[in-house]
Amino acid sequence: MSFLCQKQCYLKKCKTVVTSCTPAKCLVDKKENKCIDGFEVILEDTVLFPEGGGQPDDRGKINGTDVLKVWRKGAHAIHFVMAEQNVGQEVEVEVDWQRRFDNMQQHSGQHLITAIAESLYSWPTTSWDLGEKVSTIELDTVKITDDQLLAIESAVNEQIRNAVPVKVRLLESGSDEMETIRSRGLPDDHVGPVRVVEIQGIDSNMCCGTHVSNLSHLQSIKLLGLTKAKKGKSNVVFVAGNRVLRYLGSCYQTEKAMTKLLKCTPVEQTSAVEKVQKNLKEVCKVSNRLLKMVAVMRAQIYVENKDRDPVFVQHEKDGDSEFLNILAKAVGDKARFMFLTGGDEKRAGLYLLIGPPEAIASLAPKVSELLDGKGVLKNGWFQGKANKMAGRSQAELLLRKYITDHEL
Known part of the structure; x- marks a missing residue:
């Protein structure tokens, strides 16, 4: 075939x-x-x-x-x-020639990387994936060092510079020569001679795919690093041919944008980002301290109010779970119910519902339904995550109605 x-x-x-x-x-x-x-x-x-x-x-x-x-x-x-x-x-x-030639470059690139990895380190390829932007080769090895990755990349690009021919041959299934060909087996419905793709002097592999006729048509190959793989395996990510140029172009545009944002030269970007991160950490520390102070002050204002509402309701856009917990603990038992929320006022956020255990056990599912959320109940405290914070006002009415109905 x-x-x-x-x-x-x-x-x-x-x-x-x-x-x-x-x-x-x-x-x-x-x-x-x-x-x-x-x-x-x-x-x-x-x-x-x-x-x-x-x-x-x-x-x-x-x-x-x-x-x-x-x-x-x-x-x-x-x-x-x-x-x-x-x-x-x-x-x-x-x-569609642009798509086809890209596939040819990635496929021939995979054959070359596979052959070199096995030649240098005896790592067989167990699978590979030709993706839309990058491709991945799964190698049968637990670990690959940066030096080993660099050695493979150097070796494959040397063969590209050597302009090694790539030839296609047809062999009879079961022939003696087939025993020397790298193969993962034939499909069950295969008919006719077996197609073999040979990178001259480097690799012979049974393959049905389309390939370049000379390694020079790959232009170059860049190994981009490793990604998470199955147990005992390693995934090598690569681009070949025109994808290398597109990847380089994308990196260059990113570099230009970062240079403009950071107001520094490309070589200074790393130190500039480290400085920004350090400053951001300091700002976050100050912000957290201020939020904690706000939580305590709001609780204090509520507690000191002799005519305080039996339902303590508070929303803080920047409030996280720590903020809500500080606020709740500072109020203590001075409120019959607490309904504390943080995050977006209409979409996703956090909520904390506190009150008599039997009441909260009854109310929590209903409040969660109104907020399109879910959470955990423990000793009269229900902590949850919501997708629809626009339902806060309805949830508050539900709490107040419970107080009226039960004459709390």
Whole structure:
């Protein structure tokens, strides 16, 4: 099994014939999780790559009609389109070249990094993911040091500078040569010869994906670091080819913005940010002290009022859980009920409901429903987080009605 897109990876369009067109539903966008109506089209051959080998499927057009998804089924590539295609008709198929070449660069980059990592440190690749902005290779090792990461990056870019050829060969399944090829196994529905991608003198790997014909077409590879991985594994994040330039451009724009904000040169940014962080910590300390003083003062004003309201209600936009607790403890048993809130006045925030244990046990679920919140009840104290603080006034009325109804 080998399509035109696999035989000639740099071919951008071709003429072919429609052999089948069947009405069908397809889940085009997994994020939307919605199937749409269209047609499954099979062609005599195609320049559109069906998903496989860790490489996403191509996008393109059939006679101007957008191809929304391509996948392989046995020896056929299935193209999903919205417009019906006439069986027997000759059509022109064109690939979205920018997307395809990006996939080729990332895929060939993965092969190269995988081969070098295994050659230098005997770390096999267990999986990989070609993402929209960055790609990830999962290596079978618990730890990778910065020096080892740098050594891999240096070695892969040296091979790119050496302009090493990349060739595609077809081998018979079960042949002696197949025993020497790196492989993760064939699909159950595979038919025909086995496709092998060879980076000359570096790696031979069974693969159905599209690849550059020479490592120089990768331009460069940048290893961006490590991310959290499965137990016993390490994830290496990388960009290859044009993505390196886009990543560099993005970093440069960020650097320009930071230079303007911090009013310093790029080399001074780290020390400038450290200074800002230090000042911010001092400001936060002062702010916390002032908030605590405000909490105590508000409590004192309430306690000293002989005609005080039996329901102590307070809201502080900047109040956190510590502020609410200080306020509550300072009031003590001088209020029958306390309804203390902090955060946004209409949206998300914190709330503290205090009163007789049996009353709070009854009221807490109702207040939580009004505030679209949830929390924890303990000894007449209910602490919660709310999503709809606009319900505070209704919650207050609920407390007052409870006092009236129970003649507290």
